[in-house]
Amino acid sequence: MGALSRGLGGAPIDVPPAVWDLPFPLHPAGLEIDAPGPRTPAASHRCNDEMHATRALLLLGLGLLNGAAALRVRSDGTVEEPVAGGSKTIIVELAKGSNVESVKRKLQEQSAGTTVLKTFESDVFTGLSVETTDNNLESLEALGEAVKAWPMRLVDIPSPERGKTFSSDAAAKEYSLHNYTGVDKVHQAGVYGKGVVVAVVDTGIDYTHPALGAGFGAGHKVVGGYDLVGNGNYPDTPRQPDDDPKDQDGHGTHVAGIIAGKTDRFTGVAPEATLRAYKVFGGGGGGTEEDVLIEAFLMAYKDGVDIITASIGGFVGWSDSAWAVVASRIVDSGIIVTISASNFGVFGPFVASSGSSGKNVIAVASSLASDLSADPFNATFTLNGNTNVSTLAYVPSNKAWNISGMKIVPTSLNTSIADDACQPLPSGTPSLNGSVALVRRGGCDYAVKQANVEALGAKHLLVYNNDDIWVAPYSRGRSSELALIEAKAGKAIVETIAAGGSVVVDFSQKVSHKVGVFNSVGGIPSDFTSWGPLFDLQIKPDVTAPGGDILSTYPDNQWMVLSGTSMACPYVAGVAALYISAYGGRKAHGPSFGREMFQRIVSSGGALPWANDNPFRTYKPVDDKGFFAPVAQVGTGMINAAKVLYSSTRLTFDSFALNDTANFRPQHEIAITNSGKEPVEYSFQLQPTAGIEMFQPYNQFGARNALFKGLLSLEPISLVPRVSMPDPVTVAPGETRNVSFTFAPPTGPGVNASNMPLYSGKVLVTGDNGDSLSVPYLGLAFSLAGEIKNMWRKGSPQFLRRTQQVWTFDLSPTAPGYPFVSMSIEYGSRQVRWDVYESGWTEDRWSYPPVVGENGYVGSATSYANPRVGQVFDPATMQENNTFAFPVEGIVRDTGTIGNYQFWWLGALANGSQIPSGKYRMRFAALRPFVDPKDSASWSVWDLPEITIERAKRNNTRS
The missing domain is CATH 3.30.70 (Alpha-Beta Plaits)
Structure with a gap:
């Protein structure tokens, strides 16, 4: 692919200065849902693998897989399995x-x-x-x-782990986020979102925050809203709705600040927009139900908002859930809807979220922030009688420094030395007592460098970076204070001293601002951002925005740095608000406006480099291997607000979902509208992104985590489809021209269907007026149904506890007489059934859907709604009628950590009646992908023997 540009839309950008003075205070707080304990944004990246996996699971919110139990994360970072699969x-x-x-x-x-x-x-x-x-x-x-x-599913947002916060006089922002996304150009044009109403469906908003208007109601930034659940422990207690949507959690307040926060030193994406808060989470942190989300969306629709944003979601992967359908229809009415893509990226492909899966709903992925913040200190450079005081950036390993008047003494005047101070300093080296030692990063652990300078009396050590990733230094067991400064600063200090000058530091001044540090890996995909596509192979996510290390408002007049697609989602909503402020919304453009804005925003995306790891965790630069990040990870890439607002070209399209080889869709079309004043000639080019081979083979012990590889196991390969491109076309002002593209799947010796290859990329549409837009494509170079002939994971389904063929449905906890079934599937299934038939029924009599009383069909089984692994039903503490009925729909794939279900059939059928004594045949089956449910071969059927039910032996009392 050649060198990758990090600029907007592929254009080169000027790298901002390594250090600059920001005109506002800042004291970041730590990441949302990471490892325990407060930390700065840089220090937070020291988390180990287990902590990092927890972060990837939790940043956005853990959703119910199929309605009965929300995913929970234990204190050790492991995931509590969802054990029921229905609702x-x-x-x-x-x-x-x-x-x-x-x-x-x-x-x-x-x-x-x-x-x-x-x-x-x-x-x-x-x-x-x-x-x-x-x-x-x-x-x-x-x-x-x-x-x-x-x-009906339960969708959960866990409360962000509270890190270090700071008061309002420390209000700040990461300045160049807007430089990287083109928002700065829109602000320079005087567009700030005025007149636009954004609905924030979340945990509420702390509208008392000065940056959010310090009030509620007409005349304030937060003009209205509603609390749909109350301040109790919903969903564990009943909903108690009221008119006050004040935030109890912090998540919604953080989201609101990203959209519309404003102080003298902080500017959100659309700071003049007004907000409406729809609070859908209670104070207990237990999640919210899908009907509450639907009610909130319909309420916002009725209230006449322009945009609805929801940083909410769980692992679902289907576009036709109830919430996704409602969100899609609201888009069809002309309202823009942005929903976060979720944070299950650690599991690799096919972990898409719930509401964001809706058609023309903008599913937003996350990238790392383009800049990080650091503490400032003053350095006085003196050389040849000239003195200059400069403000430099540092990040301490622990607390802020408080020294002044001390000279810097480098251990070497060679700024290229790779292992500075990794060996004991030579005899005759002057004492470092009363000085600040300066060494170059690299070659050994920080603790080794500290030990060697401490041997000469140093109590403070500055390490200047070696162009590695900016991460807070870390060591244990040393007495000296440790801090990191930038490579440029270190080199300037060494060069000054080598020329006979001196540098004296002052860390004592209490300043009300931070300085910015360019993030060398800013703009790469966040490793937590969830991958698509959907299980029906529709393309998700759609576009990317900054979501890693984002500073924003927090309750009680505080500020906090959080990470997640929760932070990226409101950024896109803010860009939409800027457009509506400049050109009007659905009132001006009609109901098609929602879909048109989806296309305008998606087509603005700029390619991002391949990355399947967190560089802050591995302490090494990203190896993009010459590939762009796949569409399944980032959509079209980084949003470009300048393109959204100022491109005179508009593309009308459906994303090019090519499907698999058995259901391939070769023909696709783009309508190009030229709204400019001059004719424009458009040319077309394919921009492939990294292909991946998803299949995870069994290891030497016959085991594997999941059918698909996890994020860290994915490797980019070249997978390029064959495409018949149209010739360049000239479009007159005000004219629309249609162009067609014909695709064929990649073929050749490098394409092995058994490895389950996924390919993707974009079609670039470039005008000679300077406009450059794109449309995504994605496909599988294999047949899903052909490769996934058996939906069951190895060893699944299975009976737990007992395998007897005679069931009494005795519910006593000492001798349970009912079936326990454990189940997990390799790929998402639209439907899993547990059907009961008369004795002697055979598979060749299958008909769909089965009708009670016909063809030997007795009815569907049910399951206790809240089973727990290792437990049994206890009539003393559990309710026998707390059940749900089969079939269950929208089951997700097993990731190795998520997706194992347990069912307890206590004897009731779907119509509420108890199954009578007798002999029966059971059919437990999962529907395979892209097949006809009427065909028996379309189902993976668990081969079960005939069973006998003897009701006379039932005993439900304690023994």
Whole structure:
């Protein structure tokens, strides 16, 4: 690929100065959900592998996989398995014009085990959510007014780990974030988001923060909103909605500051935009339910907002969940919706999020920040009678320094030495007592350098960087104070002293600002950012924004540095607000505006380099190996606000989802509109990104974590499709021309279908007026159904505890007489079924969907809704009717850490009745990808023997 440009849209950029004085105070707080304890942004990158994995899992929020139990992370960093895969709470869409109250009454009259939780009446979505023990998805979809039923999921945002915070007089920002994204150019044009209303669906907003307007209601920055759940411990306690959406957590306040925060020393993306807060999380940190999110989105829609942003989501991977469908329809009404892509990147491909999977919903990935912050100190350079005082940057290993008037003494005047002070200093070296020692980074641990300068009396050691990644220095067991300064600063100090001059430091002044440090790895993809595509091979994520080490507002007049796609998502919402401020929104452009803005934002993305590791954790530069980051990781790349607002070219397209080889879609089209004043000639070019081979083979012991490789195991390869490109086309002012592209999958000796290769890239559309935009493509160079013939993971499904073929459904904890089933699948399945048939039923009688009373079908099994690994049902503490019914839908793949499900069938069928004694045949099956469910061969069926149920032996009492 050649050298990769980090500039906007591929254009080179000027690297900002290594050190500059920022006109505001700053004291960063630490990363959101990382390792325990406060830390500075640089120091936070010292986390070990286990801590880093925890961060990757938690930064955004851990979602329910299929409605029954939210993912939790234990104190040791491991993930608590979701053990149930279904939901007894279901969302049902009704046909437009349905009488919702009438359906509600009918349901509750006909089904004693069904309770209506919430109703929705909107031109976007009409329906209700129910809790039921005697209905399942299929029976509810059979209602005359029903259109579709979905399992209701729980979506969790864990509270950010509270790091070190600082008061309002330390308000600051990482200055060049806006330089890297083109927002600075928009601000220079005087566009700041005025007149635009952004809905923040999150934990609420601390609207008392001075940077967020210090008030609530008309005339303030936060003009309104609603608390949909209250300040209690929802969802563990009932919802208690009220009119005050004040943040109890901090997450939503941080998001709000990224969008619209403003002080003399801090500027959000759209600081003149107004906000509405929709609080969907309580104070207990237990997550929120999908019907609450739907209600919040519909409320924001009714309130007339221009943009809805939600840094919320969990591992789902399907575009047709209830929340995703509602979000997509709101986009179709003309409102822009941005949702974070989630933070499961450590698991590799196919870990896409929930709401962001919706069509034309902008799923936002994260990159590392382009700049980091550091403490300032003054250095007085004296040479040949001339004196100059400069402000330099340093990051201490521990606390801030408080010394002054001390000279710097370098251990070597050779700034190229690779192992400075890695050996005891030569005899005759002057004492370092009362001086600040200066050594070059590299060659040995910091502790070795400290020991060698301490031997000569040094109590303070400055290490100047060797062009490695800027990371806070770290050592243990040494008495001297340690700090890192930049390579440029160190070299300037050495050169001054080598020429006969001197440098004296002053760390004693209490300053109200920080200085900025250029981040040499800024702009690379964050390793936590979730990869797509969706399980139906639609392209996600869509675009990238800065999400690593982002400073923003925090409750109680504080500021904090957090990381996650949660931080990247509101940045894109802010860019959308800038556009609407300049050109108007859906009121000016109609309902197509939401989709048009999706296309405008996505097409602005600039390529990012390949990276599958965190350089701060490995302490080494990123080896991009000459490849661009895949579309499955970053979408089209870094958002470019200047292109979004000022390109006179508009592209109309659906992202080029090429599918797999068995379902290949070769033909794709782009409509090019020239809204400029002169004709423009457009040319076309393919920009491939890194291909990957996803398949994870079994190791020598016959084991593997998952079907697909994790992030650290992925290696970039060249996988380029064959594409028939159109000739250059000239488009007159005001004209729209369509151009077509014909793709063929990559072939050749390097393409091995059994390795499951994924390829992606972009089609670049370049005008002779300077506009350069792009459209993403992605495909699989193999057949999913052909390679995944068996959905079950090795050793799955299986009966736990007992494998007997006679079940009594005795619920006593000492002798449980019911089946425990453990299950995990290699790839996402639209449906997993547990069906019960009459004795003698055979697979050749399969029909879909099965109907009770026909073809030997008895009914669907149910499962206790809250099973726990290693436990059994206990009638004294558990409710027998706390169940959900099969089938379950939208099951995600097993990642090796997430995706193992457990089901306890206590004897009830989906209609609420108890299965009678007798002989039966069970069918436990998962639907394979891209197949017809009516065909028996489309299912991976667990081969089960005939069973006998003897109800007479049931005993539910304690023994």
